[in-house]
Amino acid sequence: MLVKQAIKLAIDWIETIAKKEEGFIGAYLAGSIIQKRLDESWSNHSDVDIMIVSRNVPSVKIGKFLYKGVLLEASHLPHTAFTSKESILADYHLSYSFAHTSFLFDSSQILEQLQQDVAEAYPRQEWVRERCARIREKIDGGLTSIPADRPFQEQVMSWLFPTTVLTHLFLTAALENPTVRRRFEATKKVLASYGMNYVYENLLKEIQVHSLEKRDVQTSLTNLKSTFDLAAQYQQTPIFFASDITQEGRPISIDASQTLIDAGNQREAFFWIVTTYCRCHIILAKDAPQLHEARLPYFMETVKLLGITSKKELDRLAQGTRGRLDWYVEKAEELIERNARILK
Secondary structure (H helix, E strand, O other), rough: EEHHHHHHHHHHHHHHHHHHHHOEEEEEEEEHHHHHHOOOOOOOOOOOOEEEOOOOOOOOOOOOEEEOEEEEEEEEEEEHHHOOOOHHHHHHHHHHHHHHHHHHEEOOOHHHHHHHHHHHHOOOHHHHHHHHHHHHHHHHHOOOOOOOOOOHHHHHHHHHHHOHHHHHHHHHHHOOOOOOOHHHHHHHHHHHHOOHHHHHHHHHHHHOOOOOOHHHHHHHHHHHHHHHHHHHHHHHOOOHHHHHHHOHHHHHHHHHHHHHHHOOOHHHHHHHHHHHHHHHHHHHHHHHHHHHHOOOHHHHHHHHHHOOOHHHHHHHHHHHHHHHHHHHHHHHHHHHHHHOOOOO
């Protein structure tokens, strides 16, 4: 399938289904598809991200689903997030996709003009620095909020995500997409282009994946496949990431990690392997506790590769990352100063 065909199907879904929702205002493309040419091939390891602007945001995310042969992922955003260009420009996730998007639908006749204003101001240095400052706050806040009273798989997630948001610091400074699943791949490419490979190696050390062997990562993924299939089969509790742990989501959660390992990028693959493991066990602990207990040793073997066996290690790692946060901010500022695409 070509990118233009995937977009056409996304438009069809908007026109026939999403547009009829109560409170629907508009919808636009986000994620990796907005970086692609229309005549490029569209991988089955990717989904088409659609952001729906609405006056009536549902309590449960639609998430990933197959529509006429293409995997779509729909997310709702409140219309109040689009009241001013300043609020959008300060939000590093929202601003990138909104500044670079193609609209699928805009019933308000306001969003498209707002998008043009955001796109014009997006590369200005003052807004790049503001977004990086927000990222720093997000990392620091997350690393001080690892819950002591939650199950271990949730504690690991609470450490892993804010730590790896360090990658978004550099993607944002480079005016690149702060992607979620492929954050390490994208950051590796950016930092290599600036001759800052040493920074990338330090980012890998923050989550202890810098010296991982291919065979160990492969073993972790092989064991994860069985856990994933069980979580997909037994999940019942509505969770915001539930659609990622389904057979429809398997090409992204499992197959894409295999592709990275096969290419010798096992270090980059491990972040999403651990993420998916955590999500599977969050589901199983709620909906199939006996299976959660039965599969838990495989999860523990995986996180042990990161030197983690308890919250004590998570707290130690979090404290270390916080102590180095200023250094990463300085390196991001160096990148901003060297980035010729940023308008001063």
